[in-house]
Amino acid sequence: xxxxxxxxxxxxxxxxxxxxxxxxxxxxxxxxxxxxxxxxxxxxxxxxxxxxxxxxxxxxxxxxxxxxxxxxxxxxxxxxxxxxxxxxxxxxxxxxxxxxxxxxxxxxxxxxxxxxxxxxxxxxxxxxxxxxxxxxxxxxxxxxxxxxxxxxxxxxxxxxxxxxxxxxxxxxxxxxxxxxxxxxxxxxxxxxxxxxxxxxxxxxxxxxxxxxxxxxxxxxxxxxxxxxxxxxxxxxxxxxxxxxxxxxxxxxxxxxxxxxxxxxxxxxxxxxxxxxxxxxxxxxxxxxxxxxxxxxxxxxxxxxxxxxxxxxxxxxxxxxxxxxxxxxxxxxxxxxxxxxxxxxxxxxxxxxxxxxxxxxxxxxxxxxxxxxxxxxxxxxxxxxxxxxx
Amino acid sequence: xxxxxxxxxxxxxxxxxxxxxxxxxxxxxxxxxxxxxxxxxxxxxxxxxxxxxxxxxxxxxxxxxxxxxxxxxxxxxxxxxxxxxxxxxxxxxxxxxxxxxxxxxxxxxxxxxxxxxxxxxxxxxxxxxxxxxxxxxxxxxxxxxxxxxxxxxxxxxxxxxxxxxxxxxxxxxxxxxxxxxxxxxxxxxxxxxxxxxxxxxxxxxxxxxxxxxxxxxxxxxxxxxxxxxxxxxxxxxxxxxxxxxxxxxxxxxxxxxxxxxxxxxxxxxxxxxxxxxxxxxxxxxxxxxxxxxxxxxxxxxxxxxxxxxxxxxx
Numbered sequence: 120x121x122x123x124x125x126x127x128x129x130x131x132x133x134x135x136x137x138x139x140x141x142x143x144x145x146x147x148x149x150x151x152x153x154x155x156x157x158x159x160x161x162x163x164x165x166x167x168x169x170x171x172x173x174x175x176x177x178x179x180x181x182x183x184x185x186x187x188x189x190x191x192x193x194x195x196x197x198x199x200x201x202x203x204x205x206x207x208x209x210x211x212x213x214x215x216x217x218x219x220x221x222x223x224x225x226x227x228x229x230x231x232x233x234x235x236x237x238x239x240x241x242x243x244x245x246x247x248x249x250x251x252x253x254x255x256x257x258x259x260x261x262x263x264x265x266x267x268x269x270x271x272x273x274x275x276x277x278x279x280x281x282x283x284x285x286x287x288x289x290x291x292x293x294x295x296x297x298x299x300x301x302x303x304x305x306x307x308x309x310x311x312x313x314x315x316x317x318x319x320x321x322x323x324x325x326x327x328x329x330x331x332x333x334x335x336x337x338x339x340x341x342x343x344x345x346x347x348x349x350x351x352x353x354x355x356x357x358x359x360x361x362x363x364x365x366x367x368x369x370x371x372x373x374x375x376x377x378x379x380x381x382x383x384x385x386x387x388x389x390x391x392x393x394x395x396x397x398x399x400x401x402x403x404x405x406x407x408x409x410x411x412x413x414x415x416x417x418x419x420x421x422x423x424x425x426x427x428x429x430x431x432x433x434x435x436x437x438x439x440x441x442x443x444x445x446x447x448x449x450x451x452x453x454x455x456x457x458x459x460x461x462x463x464x465x466x467x468x469x470x471x472x473x474x475x476x477x478x479x480x481x482x483x484x485x486x487x488x489x490x491x492x493x494x495x496x497x498x499x500x501x502x503x504x505x506x507x508x
Numbered sequence: 509x510x511x512x513x514x515x516x517x518x519x520x521x522x523x524x525x526x527x528x529x530x531x532x533x534x535x536x537x538x539x540x541x542x543x544x545x546x547x548x549x550x551x552x553x554x555x556x557x558x559x560x561x562x563x564x565x566x567x568x569x570x571x572x573x574x575x576x577x578x579x580x581x582x583x584x585x586x587x588x589x590x591x592x593x594x595x596x597x598x599x600x601x602x603x604x605x606x607x608x609x610x611x612x613x614x615x616x617x618x619x620x621x622x623x624x625x626x627x628x629x630x631x632x633x634x635x636x637x638x639x640x641x642x643x644x645x646x647x648x649x650x651x652x653x654x655x656x657x658x659x660x661x662x663x664x665x666x667x668x669x670x671x672x673x674x675x676x677x678x679x680x681x682x683x684x685x686x687x688x689x690x691x692x693x694x695x696x697x698x699x700x701x702x703x704x705x706x707x708x709x710x711x712x713x714x715x716x717x718x719x720x721x722x723x724x725x726x727x728x729x730x731x732x733x734x735x736x737x738x739x740x741x742x743x744x745x746x747x748x749x750x751x752x753x754x755x756x757x758x759x760x761x762x763x764x765x766x767x768x769x770x771x772x773x774x775x776x777x778x779x780x781x782x783x784x785x786x787x788x789x790x791x792x793x794x795x796x797x798x799x800x801x802x803x804x805x806x807x808x809x810x811x812x813x814x815x816x817x818x819x820x821x822x
Contacts (some may be wrong), residue, residue, distance in 0.1 A: 355583060356654055358545050362653070363652075472663070475666065478671055479572040479620070480572070480573045480620040481627075482624065482626070482666065
């Protein structure tokens, strides 16, 4: 049985609305008789999703660049706005961090139908995709939370923030399997990053005490914990003549890619759950399903297939996406294009090649021209009918 | 259809969950050296900058290019750090143990500033190590970890290969004198040697034995005076045995005749006493007299070189 930290807070949560997963066929049927059925399902979905919650989020902070003005972010709740106004330099780091975790999300899903595309000038950032309590929403909440931890911790170490600096408690003499060393340099202050990220990111979910908020709180914490897993020891040898008899070591964050890779694996193994009656915990969604642990991502609803443009479901479709003719994975044309076929375009690319270093001192390269075929997914037929919806 | 799809999803989730259920936990260590990523160490460190090699970085000021990259390829982050760590290597350069020693060391300490970092090739490292490691070992210093050759890329078009090592020798090869037997003549030079040695002793030598590649000097029981004790205890001086590392097959004029006393300097390394310098004791030598008398008044530098020796070939 999963219990969130802070039982007082969890006890106050109560499910406002029970969500029922809507089954979707794996191959969409566009015959006229099914069109009416699809329309009915669409209307039902709209009814289920529309009143769920406010759809804006603090994620929009990444779009504002250096001009982080707290009142310009429509998705902030009052607690977040207070933190924003009080710590403007931290908000700048959070904004830069947002661009990084979105880029990481798009890297992790670059070969998938849903590829973490953001919508320009849209306050929701991801459109309606995040309204569904799907596996994809679980990943985005986790990686956004991780991104905030990473951005703040890094800014602390680089001296960009006045309220924090290097970890003040990591000092003195210590040892590892290679021998003794002194703590020195600048150990990353991940404790501060985690505490601030929790206060800022979780603020909204603690006001909306429903099952979806519980899911978000869980996935946010998964993201924060993931960054801590990749804190490593870095050392410098500065004994006589570079020997390792004298070492100075510090703790450092790993590249954010490692956190992204880890959360992607958690996404692949995410656990479908439902909220318990008292709304304080999760239980397995079906008999025989695995129970969620504190390191699992959790979700309630199955995902759409993301094949066609479906604004209500937050699906952009795969028309025009680049695919691989030879791959049998999710980036292969058969899967990416949902069986609709693909177009081929011939493209010539100019790259540097055969680079050589010459003493002393220059790197000289040649220019190579490569002609490659680029395959893109066809648009679905009967596009006119879909546009009418 | 729905049930089958759901069952497959559940099975996949279970399998993936099992695979990732117990991820490996372990502390990781990053020791600096060549890495595959263009940026190593902190991925979010400040971008590298390009600056003139300063005149007070004598290790690299004459290397052949004028601008260097900072942080360098040894992760030194400031010029002060580069200068401090590079100063240890000047005496090795002066020994001319390999014609590409400077190219190799400076490719790491003061790497050339281009649009990408250029590392020394493994063959350049191995050539420099082959030429210089025996000399360093003679003074009790192993080839340092930060210069281990496996850290550097196998030879390719984008690394620095051997540059001058292929040229024929400018002079006919002669048997080099043992490193420990090269002599300083000034009081300052002697005191520098005393700084870099752990102990200094005036003693007589009973006999010399050959032990693998080393020479072993067996001290006589009598007429022994500890001038600088360092790590030596009283019991250590009872029976002094000094090792001349890699000294078995090189000439040492001072030791051709064992009569009389010797001024001996050495280091204690892992319980073994290594000879770093040996002189015939000469009471008429004013420079030696001055050095012995004022040894402890000499301002030894904080990061003294691991050895101090004459640069001129004999």
